[in-house]
Amino acid sequence: MNPSFRRERMRHLTIQVFTIGTVVALLWLVASMVQHRLELMGINTGFGFLSNRAGYDIGESLIPYDGDASYGRALLAGFSNTLKVAVSSIFAALALGLLAAGAMLSGHSTANRIAKFYIKTVRNTPLLLQLFFWFGIFTISLPAIRDRLTLLPGVYLSNRGLNYPTPDLALGLVFLLALAILVFTLIYGARLRSRGAKTRLFSIIGWSIGLGVVPLAATTGIGHLNMPEIGRFAIKGGGVLSPEFMTLFIGLSIYTGTYIAETLRGAVMAVASGQGEAAAALGLTRGQSFRLVVLPQATRIALPSIVSELLNLVKNSSLGVAVGYPDLVSVGNTAMNQTGQAIEMIAIYMLAYVTINVIITKCSQVLEARYEW
Amino acid sequence: MNGNHTLSLPQKLNVALFGDKIRTIISILLIFIAVFAGPGLINWLLLDATWVGTSEDCRVNGGACWAFLGVKLNLIVFGAYPTAEIWRPMVFMALLTLIAAYAYQRPRSIKQVILCLCVAFIVGLLLMRGGILGLPVVANTRWGGLPITLIVTLAGLGASFPLGILIMLGGASENPLFRIPCRLYVDVIRGIPAITLVFMTFAIVPLLMPQGMMIDKLLRAALGLTFLTAAYFAEALRGALEALPKGQDEAAAALGVGYWKRQRLIILPQVIANSMQPLANIAIAFVKNTSLLIIIGLFDLLGAARSSLFDGDWQGYYRELYLFVGLIYLVICLFLESYVSKLETERSGRISR
Numbered sequence: 001m002n003p004s005f006r007r008e009r010m011r012h013l014t015i016q017v018f019t020i021g022t023v024v025a026l027l028w029l030v031a032s033m034v035q036h037r038l039e040l041m042g043i044n045t046g047f048g049f050l051s052n053r054a055g056y057d058i059g060e061s062l063i064p065y066d067g068d069a070s071y072g073r074a075l076l077a078g079f080s081n082t083l084k085v086a087v088s089s090i091f092a093a094l095a096l097g098l099l100a101a102g103a104m105l106s107g108h109s110t111a112n113r114i115a116k117f118y119i120k121t122v123r124n125t126p127l128l129l130q131l132f133f134w135f136g137i138f139t140i141s142l143p144a145i146r147d148r149l150t151l152l153p154g155v156y157l158s159n160r161g162l163n164y165p166t167p168d169l170a171l172g173l174v175f176l177l178a179l180a181i182l183v184f185t186l187i188y189g190a191r192l193r194s195r196g197a198k199t200r201l202f203s204i205i206g207w208s209i210g211l212g213v214v215p216l217a218a219t220t221g222i223g224h225l226n227m228p229e230i231g232r233f234a235i236k237g238g239g240v241l242s243p244e245f246m247t248l249f250i251g252l253s254i255y256t257g258t259y260i261a262e263t264l265r266g267a268v269m270a271v272a273s274g275q276g277e278a279a280a281a282l283g284l285t286r287g288q289s290f291r292l293v294v295l296p297q298a299t300r301i302a303l304p305s306i307v308s309e310l311l312n313l314v315k316n317s318s319l320g321v322a323v324g325y326p327d328l329v330s331v332g333n334t335a336m337n338q339t340g341q342a343i344e345m346i347a348i349y350m351l352a353y354v355t356i357n358v359i360i361t362k363c364s365q366v367l368e369a370r371y372e373w
Numbered sequence: 374m375n376g377n378h379t380l381s382l383p384q385k386l387n388v389a390l391f392g393d394k395i396r397t398i399i400s401i402l403l404i405f406i407a408v409f410a411g412p413g414l415i416n417w418l419l420l421d422a423t424w425v426g427t428s429e430d431c432r433v434n435g436g437a438c439w440a441f442l443g444v445k446l447n448l449i450v451f452g453a454y455p456t457a458e459i460w461r462p463m464v465f466m467a468l469l470t471l472i473a474a475y476a477y478q479r480p481r482s483i484k485q486v487i488l489c490l491c492v493a494f495i496v497g498l499l500l501m502r503g504g505i506l507g508l509p510v511v512a513n514t515r516w517g518g519l520p521i522t523l524i525v526t527l528a529g530l531g532a533s534f535p536l537g538i539l540i541m542l543g544g545a546s547e548n549p550l551f552r553i554p555c556r557l558y559v560d561v562i563r564g565i566p567a568i569t570l571v572f573m574t575f576a577i578v579p580l581l582m583p584q585g586m587m588i589d590k591l592l593r594a595a596l597g598l599t600f601l602t603a604a605y606f607a608e609a610l611r612g613a614l615e616a617l618p619k620g621q622d623e624a625a626a627a628l629g630v631g632y633w634k635r636q637r638l639i640i641l642p643q644v645i646a647n648s649m650q651p652l653a654n655i656a657i658a659f660v661k662n663t664s665l666l667i668i669i670g671l672f673d674l675l676g677a678a679r680s681s682l683f684d685g686d687w688q689g690y691y692r693e694l695y696l697f698v699g700l701i702y703l704v705i706c707l708f709l710e711s712y713v714s715k716l717e718t719e720r721s722g723r724i725s726r
Contacts, residue, residue, distance in 0.1 A: 012548075019550055108399045109389055124657065124706035125699040126664035129675055133699075136691035318566035322668055329569055342576040349569045350561065357564055 034343075049339045050075070056334055058326045060242055071335050078331030079352055085248050085327065086314045086356070092253035093313060094306075097260025104265050119258040128319055131251040135323045138243040145235060154227045154238070162241040163228040171224060174217040181210035244325035252313055259309040267302035268294060300368070307364040314356050328352055428687050441690040442697050445681040449698065452517015452677035454501075458509070462520040465497035469523060477712055480719040494527050513591055517672030519701065522663045525595045525673065530659055533599040537606025541644075542636060544607060545614055555607070562604035568665055571597035575669045594666045598659065605655045613648035614640070646720060653713035657706045664702075674698060 050072035057067050062080035065073055103115035122130070139159050143149065148158035154165040167175055185206025189199045228238035241249075271294050279289035318329040329349065336345045380388070390400040421436025424443075431438035442449070451459055472493055476486040501520065504510040516524075543555035562570065574597035617640065625635045645652070667676035678698045682691055 016548070016550055103399070106395055106399055108396045110403060111399045114403075120707070121699070121703060124661075124710070125702045126661040126675065128664040128667065129695055129699055129702065132675075132679065133691065133695040136695070140689055140691065315566040318568050319665075321568065329566060329572075333572065336572075336576065342573065346565075346569065346573050346577075350565050353566065354564050 047344055049335075049341055049344070052339075054335065054338075056338075058331060059244065059324065060326060071339070074331050074335065075328065075348060078326055078328040081320075081325065081331075082314075082317055082327040082329075082352070083356075085245060085252070085320065085325065086317045089249050089252040089256065089313055089317070090310050092249065093256035093260055093310075096253055096257030097264060100257060100261035101264035101268070104261070105268055115261065119261060122255060122258045123262075127251065127255045127316055128322055130255060131247055131319055131323055134251045135243070135247045138246050142243075145230065145233065148230070154225070156228060156230070156235065158235075159243065160235065160240075161243050162246060163235045164239050164241075165225040165227045166239040167225055171214075171217060174213055178210050178213040181206060181213065185210060242325075244320065244323050247323050248317060248320045248325050248327075252316060255316070256309055256313040259312075260306055263302045263305045263309065264298065267298040267305075270301055271297045303364060303368055307360060310360055311357055314360070315353060431690070437693050438687075438690045439693060441687050441693055444687070445684070445694075448518075448681045449678045449694070450518045450674075451520065452672040452680070453515045454517060454520075455511060455515070458503070458511060461500045461503070461508070461511075462497075462516075462518075465493070465500055465520060466523070468493040468497065473708060473712075477708075477715065480712075480715050483716075490527065491531075494524070494531075498524070513589065516591075518677035519674045521591070521666075521672060521677075522660070522674040525591070525598065525663050525666065526660050529595045529599045529602060529663075530656055532595075533602040533659075534606055536599065536603035537610060538641065540603055540607035541610040541614065544611060559604045559607050559611075562601060563608060567598075567601050567662055568668060570601045571665050571669060573597065574600065590669075590671065594669055594671050598662055598665070601662070602655060602659050605658070606652065609648050609651035609655060610644055612651070613644040616647065617643055649713055649717050649720075653709060657709050660705055660709070661702065674701065 051070050054069060054071045054074040055067050056074070058065055058074060058077050058081075060081065061077035062084055063073075063077050065077040069077075100115040100118060103111040106112070138161075142157060142159040145156075145158045145160055148156045151157055156163045185203060189203050189206065192199045192202065226237050228235045228240075275293050275297065276289050279293040280286075284292065317327055320327040321330040321333060324330075332345050332349060336342050389396070391397045417436050419436075421434050423431045423434045423436065423438050423440045426440045428438070428441070431440060447456060447459060451462055454462060469490075472486060472489045475489070476483075479485075497520075499505055500508070501516060502511060502513065540555045540558060543551040544559060546552045546555075571594065575593055578593055578596065621639055621643065622635060625639045630639070663673050664675040666673045667679065670676075672680065675698060678694055682688070682694060
């Protein structure tokens with residue numbers, strides 16, 4: 001072997017050994033220091049604390065929880081709240097983004113300007129500031145229960161949140177049935193249409209059954225709605241979305257909507273204008289060309305960026321801690337303050353958010369595969 | 374068909390607003406919204422608003438209470454900094470504004486701008502701390518408001534950009550000893566919420582220090598954001614690095630140029646120039662992220678502004694406050710945005726010449 005190469009190799013080897021040695025020594029030093037400090041402060045290590053009694057209350061939770069439950073259960077309750085706000089905000093942000101992108105692409109100059117103004121202002125101010133603003137709206141500016149706003153019969157908006165009627169089990173099942181019929185009509189109808197069948201009659205029957213089931217059940221007395229009842233200081237019965245949830249939901253949707261709108265607009269612009277012209281030459285109308293030619297291609301281009309914006313939304317939901325929404329980070333920080341086990345908590349956060357990341361990324365891969373050609 | 378130029382203005386408007394079905398629907402919707410919400414908004418913002426006066430005047434008028442901002446301006450912008458000494462952070466901010474104006478006018482002189490920023494940063498810190506030139510000392514626990522936001526932004530961006538470059542280079546290295554930790558770092562940091570990282574540095578860094586050694590609160594807070602932003606910088610730069618033709622590096626290596634010199638003279642200038650837009654977005658995100666410091670009890674711009682709400686005489690004027698503070702953030706971020714696009718047009722003009 002060429003001696004200069006050998007020398008080079010020796011040099012690399014020496015550097016590597018030296019670096020490994022330094023890194024190991026540093027890690028050992030830090031670890032022993034941390035261990036020493038933790039012992040001095042009387043802080044345990046390991047994940048044993050998860051089964052200890054938490055002893056603090058959580059404002060709201062999708063799973064049963066009280067102060068006597070364990071830290072593990074508290075964190076699970078927080079995680080369920082994170083999922084609740086993240087999932088609902090994802091849909092709202094997508095809808096809002098679609099709306100704003102549509103306004104920018106509509107060719108209506110005023111709508112375009114309004115959408116651009118919305119995007120510029122919301123994107124260039126901190127999300128936290130916007131959350132504080134919405135929190136003020138939902139807790140200070142909305143009227144007290146006595147002067148509540150009635151949006152629909154049984155749906156009340158006040159500074160204690162949004163109260164709405166909930167169906168009991170029987171009616172809930174009827175709702176599910178109606179939804180299933182509608183979804184079946186849509187999907188099976190589309191499949192029939194793609195085979196060239198005439199589906200008008202099928203659709204009419206499907207839609208009327210789907211939409212008719214709920215009123216039918218209501219009039220025949222199968223199940224009933226739990227209506228919220230107004231008390232002097234509280235509203236009992238029915239369901240409630242807390243002001244904290246509403247704050248986070250509205251704030252996250254409006255903030256992330258701007259990013260989605262920009263992504264969608266960019267993607268539609270990026271689909272070569274020749275595509276639209278070719279569609280027009282083939283005799284497709286403007287609507288058809290947009291729906292069948294431009295949109296599928298644009299969706300494919302936009303999908304990766306939209307997914308990363310949705311991941312940001314999930315991460316940003318941790319700002320709920322600032323407005324008192326008991327999400328994972330909020331609950332976890334209380335646990336961290338009580339037990340002092342910061343390192344373990346960070347590991348749990350990472351595990352939770354990485355799990356959500358993996359799920360969303362997998363979903364997007366499935367979607368992406370559908371748009372492959 | 375007649376060209377648009379033969380149409381009169383009302384006709385043009387008619388086409389623009391009611392030209393086809395979609396536009397007509399949007400126009401009707403917008404008119405409906407304007408009629409429904411417009412008067413109330415204008416009343417609140419302008420007609421019923423109180424521009425100067427007391428909280429009593431605000432209550433009587435019922436509109437926006439801009440007088441509140443006037444009364445609390447010092448607290449909102451400068452936090453708890455002693456009122457008699459407020460000229461010091463003002464001088465610091467004036468310096469930064471001057472540098473910003475200069476940078477905007479002369480997009481080619483980036484090196485001078487960076488040098489000026491370093492000098493202004495040090496001068497600003499010394500000035501705000503005092504203890505020199507016979508100025509009384511103001512401990513940094515009393516600093517607050519916009520100066521804190523600017524200091525943390527400058528220090529954090531200044532530290533995280535070089536760190537991001539190193540991590541990017543490490544991630545691109547052939548040596549797994551560098552590559553794996555760097556890639557892992559970027560993936561892990563980008564996977565967790567910013568706020569947990571800020572918390573973590575706040576809670577864990579003291580544990581890592583030898584006993585008795587305390588790191589300043591301000592520094593610890595900036596540290597978390599720095600670690601976060603370095604990962605994002607590294608990721609943005611990696612994208613540009615992968616787009617760079619491999620021949621650039623190989624040709625330089627064949628000429629016998631050493632590793633660091635190659636990175637410094639060949640790779641980095643191209644990589645940075647090609648990732649201007651994502652880098653600018655990260656810088657803007659940093660400015661916005663400084664607001665997270667409020668959660669660990671630091672009085673940055675948002676924190677100081679929020680503390681002005683706790684005055685019993687002036688309660689509930691959060692809308693005016695957040696609109697005003699939002700405007701400050703908006704100005705800073707839009708300035709960064711337009712500065713970077715100016716840098717880019719200047720550069721593309723130079724290349725095409």
